[in-house]
Amino acid sequence: MSHTVNKRKLLGYMYMIPSLVILIVFVIYPVLYGFVTSMYDWDWVAGIDKKLFVGLGNYLAIFKDGLFWNALKNTILFAVLSLLVEFVLGLCCAMLLYKIRKGGVIFRTILIFPLTISDMVAAIMWRMMLDPSSGVVNQLLRSIGLKPVDWLGNSHIVIFTLVLVEIWWMTGNITLIMLAGLQSMPIEQLECGQIDGANGWQRFRYLQWPHLRSFAESALSLRMIDLLRVFAIAWAVTQGGPNRASEVSQQYIYTNGLGGYLDIGYSIAMAILFSVFVVIIVAVVKRIIRIGADE
Amino acid sequence: MKRRTRQDIIRYVLIIVICAFFAFPVIWVFVTSLKKPIDATSFFRFTIPPKFENYLDAWTNSGFSKAFMNTLLISVFTVAISLFAGFLMAYAIMRSPISSRIRKFFFNGVYSMRIIPEMVFLIPLYILYQETKMYDTILGLILAFQVLTLPYCIMLLCNFIRDIPADLEWAARLDGCTEAKVMSRVVLPLCMPGIVTSGILAFISVWTALMFPLALAYSRATTVAVTISIFKGYGSFNWPVMAAASMIITIPQILLFAFCNKYLISGYTMGAVKE
Numbered sequence: 005m006s007h008t009v010n011k012r013k014l015l016g017y018m019y020m021i022p023s024l025v026i027l028i029v030f031v032i033y034p035v036l037y038g039f040v041t042s043m044y045d046w047d048w049v050a051g052i053d054k055k056l057f058v059g060l061g062n063y064l065a066i067f068k069d070g071l072f073w074n075a076l077k078n079t080i081l082f083a084v085l086s087l088l089v090e091f092v093l094g095l096c097c098a099m100l101l102y103k104i105r106k107g108g109v110i111f112r113t114i115l116i117f118p119l120t121i122s123d124m125v126a127a128i129m130w131r132m133m134l135d136p137s138s139g140v141v142n143q144l145l146r147s148i149g150l151k152p153v154d155w156l157g158n159s160h161i162v163i164f165t166l167v168l169v170e171i172w173w174m175t176g177n178i179t180l181i182m183l184a185g186l187q188s189m190p191i192e193q194l195e196c197g198q199i200d201g202a203n204g205w206q207r208f209r210y211l212q213w214p215h216l217r218s219f220a221e222s223a224l225s226l227r228m229i230d231l232l233r234v235f236a237i238a239w240a241v242t243q244g245g246p247n248r249a250s251e252v253s254q255q256y257i258y259t260n261g262l263g264g265y266l267d268i269g270y271s272i273a274m275a276i277l278f279s280v281f282v283v284i285i286v287a288v289v290k291r292i293i294r295i296g297a298d299e
Numbered sequence: 300m301k302r303r304t305r306q307d308i309i310r311y312v313l314i315i316v317i318c319a320f321f322a323f324p325v326i327w328v329f330v331t332s333l334k335k336p337i338d339a340t341s342f343f344r345f346t347i348p349p350k351f352e353n354y355l356d357a358w359t360n361s362g363f364s365k366a367f368m369n370t371l372l373i374s375v376f377t378v379a380i381s382l383f384a385g386f387l388m389a390y391a392i393m394r395s396p397i398s399s400r401i402r403k404f405f406f407n408g409v410y411s412m413r414i415i416p417e418m419v420f421l422i423p424l425y426i427l428y429q430e431t432k433m434y435d436t437i438l439g440l441i442l443a444f445q446v447l448t449l450p451y452c453i454m455l456l457c458n459f460i461r462d463i464p465a466d467l468e469w470a471a472r473l474d475g476c477t478e479a480k481v482m483s484r485v486v487l488p489l490c491m492p493g494i495v496t497s498g499i500l501a502f503i504s505v506w507t508a509l510m511f512p513l514a515l516a517y518s519r520a521t522t523v524a525v526t527i528s529i530f531k532g533y534g535s536f537n538w539p540v541m542a543a544a545s546m547i548i549t550i551p552q553i554l555l556f557a558f559c560n561k562y563l564i565s566g567y568t569m570g571a572v573k574e
Contacts, residue, residue, distance in 0.1 A: 103307075116564070117322075
């Protein structure tokens, strides 16, 4: 018996080989290489051969780099706003779809179609629609007598523009997950609540929400990971402008590295520091959702 | 009963308003893709008859058709590799008699790979690719995309394999099946929905990805997401062609929606529901 267990164990490790090879070469090695490179002052503009060990120098430089923190601030603002709107809207859609009997499939398909579209295409679509002079959104605003909005040029508005594109793109994801949560709930529980005379809000708060919380937790943390990594939308809708008012972290890191200034060591150091922030923020989001779970 | 109907009407009104917001941009882009440039800047002007040549223009424009075929090739092979390696890995994580600590180690390790931003990989892979002559090659992108798709496929497939009763495997073993047959004849067929689901999602994530092709390809192996970002340089004059290009890029997703709706939905739900 132990002979076959060992054989199966060995076989299991053999099955892992293809994945492990790929993951080691293309995930673990780049991360380690990046970590080492982040300790070097390596600026390809100054010369690809000049590689100088500076220890934590790049990381210290980041703390004095206002633009990095500006981009991080924009990223967090964008992510938190998007997450809130996506969650509230997605939950509402899920509740509506849950209750609707006829035509639910059509509505669901419409709601989730955007999330299969490329973020680049979504960005280009909205870039055309939000064009200040000839974009359709401002035309519609004008035609109902409202003032057109400078979606792409006003530094106070651009971040909300990105949020708008993002919620259009990804709200469907939260809708689907919360709908699955609602559907997995035994219907008797809800009916009990109805008989006991609980009103709509009480039914939601005390019967549905405790059941939905675990769904909400994974939906929100997964969305948060992706939101913080936003790149294409900012890159294509506003190019980070005006005046870096909508520049996001991955975009700033890319511009400093391969996408422009070729300051390789510094760019990697920023990417690694940014990853640390992503991990922390996602952990905080998870913690916030758990608040009240133990009450 | 009356209150019931009134509530239903409110629900329908709400969902129709929300759906209008989600459907409008797609409809608008489709309509715009059939206009003359001069009509595209106004919502209220239409081109009659519709100008289907825009699609031809987009297709023949600045290497778009080549990028389309590249992306197709890259997506298909990326998914094939991810599914092959991912299924073996997921099966081994979930079913081989390793200690639960090692199981957890692999499971969490794969899971946490999802959290690393793409930026961390770009420069190291760029340097690696320059040295190995893999820069701007289709093979290079296929391998680089494993960073995105492989951990994802492993996670999804683990969830699917977990739901397959282990008793079935033991029954097959008692009947004298070899280990290879247990996997290929018992688990693999039962796992088919999972394989289709993760394959579709991995396909979409490669099809739509921007950053890896942007950094690791230049002209030969470029993909549609990058090509369309060059289109945007045409400014407001070429909106119809840009809209047509957007529609062409979205064809695979439209097909998937038409034929694999069920799998798409289970995929987008699965990623989060079970951990």
